[in-house]
Amino acid sequence: MGVDTNLLSKGLKKLLVLIFLLIASPITLNIAFKAINKMDDSKIIAYGILAIAIILIIITLILAFKTFKTFLDALFNK
Numbered sequence: 523m524g525v526d527t528n529l530l531s532k533g534l535k536k537l538l539v540l541i542f543l544l545i546a547s548p549i550t551l552n553i554a555f556k557a558i559n560k561m562d563d564s565k566i567i568a569y570g571i572l573a574i575a576i577i578l579i580i581i582t583l584i585l586a587f588k589t590f591k592t593f594l595d596a597l598f599n600k
Contacts, residue, residue: 529596536589543585547578 554575557568 524599526596526599529592533589533592533596536585536592540582540585540589543578543582547575547582550578551575 550571554568554572557571558565561568
């Protein structure tokens with residue numbers, strides 16, 4: 523009963539991307555809400571940033587589930 527090192531290395535790479543997204547997506551969402559409050563005449567840019575933030579959050583959630591599944595497969599030898 524050993525650990526699959528190839529799968530574990532893939533999981534660690536996914537974890538690094540996940541950590542980046544966990545930091546970037548709330549910051550982007552915060553920037554979008556502040557832009558909506560500040561801009562009066564053209565809010566199209568603010569709503570574009572908001573759309574990007576929502577997409578980043580969805581990608582973050584999906585990647586989190588896939589990353590933890592990869593770790594579990596590596597530890598328990600699928």
